[in-house]
Amino acid sequence: MTVRVLVVDDHPLYREGLVTAISTMAGKEVVGEAADGAEAVRLAAELVPDVVVMDLHMPVLNGVDATRQVTTDHPSIAVLVLTMLENDESVFAAVRAGARGYLLKGADRAEIGRALDGVSHGEVVFSAAIATRVLSYFAAGRSGPELAPFPELTDREREILDLVARGLTNAAIARQLVVSDKTVRNHVSNVFAKLHVAGRAEAVARARDAGLGQ
Structure with missing residues (x-):
């Protein structure tokens, strides 16, 4: 064949x-x-x-x-x-x-x-x-396939996507990570661009499908 x-x-x-x-x-x-x-x-x-x-x-x-x-x-x-x-x-x-x-x-x-x-x-x-x-x-007993969805994201971008998927606003994320609102906005924009999503709702759906935001 x-x-x-x-x-x-x-x-x-x-x-x-x-x-x-x-x-x-x-x-x-x-x-x-x-x-x-x-x-x-x-x-x-x-x-x-x-x-x-x-x-x-x-x-x-x-x-x-x-x-x-x-x-x-x-x-x-x-x-x-x-x-x-x-x-x-x-x-x-x-x-x-x-x-x-x-x-x-x-x-x-x-x-x-x-x-x-x-x-x-x-x-x-x-x-x-x-x-x-x-x-x-x-x-070594690790669960490899569950570790890193979206390998194109940096660790910080993945962390921010997780917080977005948990329902946090940019301002709340900035307070939690002790960074400026502008820094969070830039990271969020980069995440949307890398994931090719149109906005926050689509990013949240993708993130939750991949196990983030739990």
Whole structure:
């Protein structure tokens, strides 16, 4: 059976090279390519590929949120993350969003090919370095996937989003964090921009869906 693949990456040269590499693999067919997360969601619905190869750091809609939407709307589609981001927050956020695989961009053709086969058959696939860290993390009794929703946010921005989701006003947040109202407003604006939300209500809904504001 041919594995149908949608390639998602905002860097044209890397995406082109990846499309070429996957197209030459036995039993693989690239059915589409996207340059941002929103386009990925749209094409996943239109093309229904077996696997979406997803970068994480992208414009319009980031890869974690795109992964969540694709896997929620189309449980049969496997998402294989292929990214330069190797921090724990990014790994666990992607897994929590529904990704079945996580490779770093240093992966060679053979590793990518094996991962495509694996996730398309329901397996969970990590690159060796990531797998070692994930196993160590859980062996230490930590709940990794719950740790860091919205990896694109800084720790301070995530803290402020949590307080927004708890219903605090900017002024109340400023008093609690002992910072100026203007500082809070700037952070809130940055959060809205990074999450691509239109306003406070949408940000609160997204935050609560991700477990913040409890």
